[in-house]
Amino acid sequence: MASIKKIGVFTSGGDAPGMNACVRAVVRTGIYLGKQVVGIHQGYQGMIDKKFINMDARSVRNIIQLGGTVLKTARCAEFRTPEGREKAYKNLVEEGIDALVPIGGDGTFTGAEFLSREFGIPVICVPGTIDNDLYGSDFTLGYDTATNTVIEAIDKIRDTAASHDRLFFVEVMGRDSGCIALHAGVAGGAEAILLPEKETAIDDLIVKLEEGALSKKSSCIVIIAEGDKNGGAYNVAKRVKEKFDFYDIKVTILGHLQRGGTPSSFDRVLGSRMGYAAVKALIAGETRKMVGLKGNMIQLTDLEEAIHNHSFKLEEDLLEMATILSI
């Protein structure tokens, strides 16, 4: 394989805190190791629209602490067609980009896998998504920050819940993964946690809430992942209300504020390590891999496995612990 000369870096899919730390790491590591680096704005759409920007070390100054992504992100229907991808690849070649660091979730990876398979361009992906739902990394970029954002909100809600003897249903992000809900539920001292991976009968929830009421809890907070099978916080609240009126009941949907915010120390270090490792892996001749954190070490996973393996299971022991700790 010919030596890499110019690395393209981009963010795609939902933005996640820490992406900027990762972009900064890709740019500076690449430059330090004698490569050129190009920022591609708006992901795959930007490849098609030729939104290429040459980066130098100063291009990424003072961005490590910023939420969102300075390279922006976008959905791109055209890229899902063979013609779209061909156009994108032609533009990359024209620009001289001969390797890619895509940062995003499984949709991003799927695009990168296509590009690499169809045209042979080396890709090393970075898992950037708040959902923490990718095989091959203990943590995805943005997850720690999002969880902290959720518990700051829960702390605020607890203040008012405890002042009023109220029951709050708080809906957090996670269509397929209950990771944010579970960890934020433990950290927020939630009385119950409802997850996509595990069905919760409303009657069982009510029993749990009644026990709390009997043991003189002055307030209750129930965390509900958006993907919970009962249909979200409003539906759960409605059904609980029909049978249980010990507390005044309120609902909060945290929504998109979970995506933003200045990244935590953990996510900045993680983004830096992943971006650094991705460039090193590309230069070492690797391709079609995802960088990930396992234990305290950076490891590579086959991209296809990262995309298709959904074998990581819910931390059932944490869920059991959460039940015990909220007595």
Place this chain on the structure above:
Amino acid sequence: MASIKKIGVFTSGGDAPGMNACVRAVVRTGIYLGKQVVGIHQGYQGMIDKKFINMDARSVRNIIQLGGTVLKTARCAEFRTPEGREKAYKNLVEEGIDALVPIGGDGTFTGAEFLSREFGIPVICVPGTIDNDLYGSDFTLGYDTATNTVIEAIDKIRDTAASHDRLFFVEVMGRDSGCIALHAGVAGGAEAILLPEKETAIDDLIVKLEEGALSKKSSCIVIIAEGDKNGGAYNVAKRVKEKFDFYDIKVTILGHLQRGGTPSSFDRVLGSRMGYAAVKALIAGETRKMVGLKGNMIQLTDLEEAIHNHSFKLEEDLLEMATILSI
């Protein structure tokens, strides 16, 4: 009038950050000036249920930084009846409480006004509500903290909005008052602000958003007070979407997290000053007044005027400025 011996302090209505700073000030000022102080839990309900707790200086230690109210709050239907109030007053007499510092909004004040008029007990009220909608004080307790909570959320939403070229509709508290919406809208750099006090035609809003799109704004945030006449953020979003699809559109309802959180420096100083002034006013023989901040001075306003005067108007100049600053 006989000298006051024992002051009752309570919080009622919606909780607001800074209430604890105020309770602390009432307790310690009262004790310092040789009075006894009793905390009444859960407001008027607590009077009826005899939830009286003797306070000493250490009872309020380490609470100045806490959100919510350590005295708790509750709605109380019984107190709205003459019999309920008589029971409450009987309990106050039995407990030896001969003066009151109620902390809350106009509902709280109305209850206090009744008690005072019907039974002659001296009351000095403190305006504690995040809405900043009371005559007689430039600021109510909790408003500054709530506004900061809103802009922290807007900052996070802006991160993700700018990464995706999105248009967000963010609904904030304020049924009758657009104060939070207006100030958070200015501070958050919102592209438009919809308020209860001023009807906004959806078509005018769309014109404004189109201008933003033309001037290459990468994202837009519209702040909507819950009392806006168009029917809240979901309705506005739906109606805008029908005619304007330049941006991807999202909705966030901030909800009750606006009530909680550790109070800002401003609210802690304000709560301290108001609690301190309320006790001094009671001891000086005042009654049926609300303490308020006008300019940088604490002033007393007749309670009836604080309850019934709604003459403060929207800061139209700020709204005009907001339009100019978001070009």
Place this chain on the structure above:
Amino acid sequence: MASIKKIGVFTSGGDAPGMNACVRAVVRTGIYLGKQVVGIHQGYQGMIDKKFINMDARSVRNIIQLGGTVLKTARCAEFRTPEGREKAYKNLVEEGIDALVPIGGDGTFTGAEFLSREFGIPVICVPGTIDNDLYGSDFTLGYDTATNTVIEAIDKIRDTAASHDRLFFVEVMGRDSGCIALHAGVAGGAEAILLPEKETAIDDLIVKLEEGALSKKSSCIVIIAEGDKNGGAYNVAKRVKEKFDFYDIKVTILGHLQRGGTPSSFDRVLGSRMGYAAVKALIAGETRKMVGLKGNMIQLTDLEEAIHNHSFKLEEDLLEMATILSI
């Protein structure tokens, strides 16, 4: 006077949170009203070095939430000489700048006053300094944010102080003004507050601390403005230690982190209002004035009075209150 065509805006002296909100307001208000606006980098030094940047509405996008100043600031010895000022003015004329909005403290104002007096260029100044020590405005830009930064630090210190039964001496900014120390001391529930404006005998401080120990306080925090006559936190700690050893004693100097940070809602609104008002005043033909907030209204004060009048006095009543509330 000829109509203004091109407004120069700059920040000078110590940076303060909210300066960016003010720069944004000056730029957009100027443009909205048909003027050109030039950002001058690094204040007076930038005038001499011709660091002029034409601003459009998008130049100030997404800066309202940033700490520091995007226009940067610098000290400039050369500008203190008549030759330096002449050079600066010549450059302004060459650039076509015919009016100025300087943002800073009394040093900044003095420079502006000279320029205006010597060369007749209209200036409207904005008080941007965390010290809140300028006549003509109830609040200076950055003061509210700095005070919140201090109380967040005090809250953290209180956690560890209360866990260990410790006495902390915390030094905060304020060479001549005890405003931050006083308000943060009240808001942080400090046991004592030492200020430049009022000498505190160490023996009196020890008496106060002994009373706290007797009344079973588990920790004590003493706030000391850097300009206190006893010589700063280390000196006070040393002298207290010689006579009072009930608690383990620690010292914290908060230092420059008090200057930075994302501005509070209050400072963003204040910066916006002041920048907006400054441009409107210039266009209305005003000069040699400072915009300020009095009560809830923007008012103009003669620049010379803002510079030379030091008649605002310490809020003695707040200091007395602080003593009572910390029993």
Place this chain on the structure above:
Amino acid sequence: MASIKKIGVFTSGGDAPGMNACVRAVVRTGIYLGKQVVGIHQGYQGMIDKKFINMDARSVRNIIQLGGTVLKTARCAEFRTPEGREKAYKNLVEEGIDALVPIGGDGTFTGAEFLSREFGIPVICVPGTIDNDLYGSDFTLGYDTATNTVIEAIDKIRDTAASHDRLFFVEVMGRDSGCIALHAGVAGGAEAILLPEKETAIDDLIVKLEEGALSKKSSCIVIIAEGDKNGGAYNVAKRVKEKFDFYDIKVTILGHLQRGGTPSSFDRVLGSRMGYAAVKALIAGETRKMVGLKGNMIQLTDLEEAIHNHSFKLEEDLLEMATILSI
């Protein structure tokens, strides 16, 4: 071994955020599993002074989000003597406490190891210290929060550094361990990081700073662990100043505010898991172990090894990466 009936839990040594989450977990897990739980105030001193408090599930309500430790902590000279330990043990027996969960650092563990060896009482220790310097756990309790506190301070300092073209030396905690300095340095984008584990020649530091100046860095931040061999931030600043004056130089000592603050999500989950696991281990008959997090699993390590093994080494690769990422 007889079945455990009453578990004593205490915190000792320096306080750390997350200790309260751990205490809550110990109490509720113990109660849920049919044991009694006693909180021992002020660690070993409290054992000697009989500061025992019976805990029920409600005793630990609403503490998961609090910094510091509700059980308080203290140093205890008497416990270092055999007589002191005998007295402590006698009091434990009298109180019926037949197992212990000590939370703290290596000093705490040493005390527990003595107690257990001399008197046979089962102990399972939890690593609670912000320094992250214990063998047997990837993370100690409080480290994540402390690192976040440091980067929040660095972000603020960066605002003002970048506005003024300044060079800041920021001293962070870590007498023997550079863990906080290294991670906060990476996360804060520091230009250089000085650690106890690795000597840095001042001349090499100056070369690095000169390179930064040449590459047009507008500001520099150097993080220095308090245990760095050059003698702390003031000394380093002084020596750099003698040879390098491109930037204005300032020093900040973050000090004890690094200990406090509401714990991060990570530390709350970690504290919960560790407390839960400690009780389960005690009940399972384990003793003289430390619970720790390895990868994503809770594991037990022999207490003596946790105390005496200092074989974990500096993450040299992270330090190298930090150098590259700050070009």
